Amino acid sequence: MIRHIVMWKLKDSAEGASREENALKLKEKLEGCRDIVPGILHLEVGLASPGLESTFDVVLVSDFVDKAALDAYQVHPAHEALKTFAGAVREARQCVDYEV
Known part of the structure; x- marks a missing residue:
């Protein structure tokens, strides 16, 4: 399983x-990308809570069956549209993918 955190x-x-x-x-x-490709096991989005110290505003934690499922997610048209929006509104982005 691959965990994808952004x-x-x-x-x-x-x-x-x-x-x-x-x-x-x-x-x-x-x-809205939760079920766009087979192999997404979990997709959770969190927003920084007011009053709690945070250096980032939005976090995505998602799990994929394997790298092929993550790769399919990355190039799906719905995800591509999301990346366009995110690129326009973001100041910074960090990502880590790892095997669980």
Whole structure:
């Protein structure tokens, strides 16, 4: 199984919306990818909680059956559209994939 974790730090404003609005939009778009390819076992999206120290605004934690499932997810049109939006609103991005 492959665990895929991505974190985004968002711009204060982008695409005509605030950081908070874009965090909610990104969460919605990510959750819309939950079942786009076979082999996604788990997909969870978290937003930084106000009052708790955070250096990033949005986190994705997802599990895939294998690398082939993760690869299929990466190139799916819904994920490609998500990447376009994320690229426009993000200040920074970090990612780690590892075997569980």
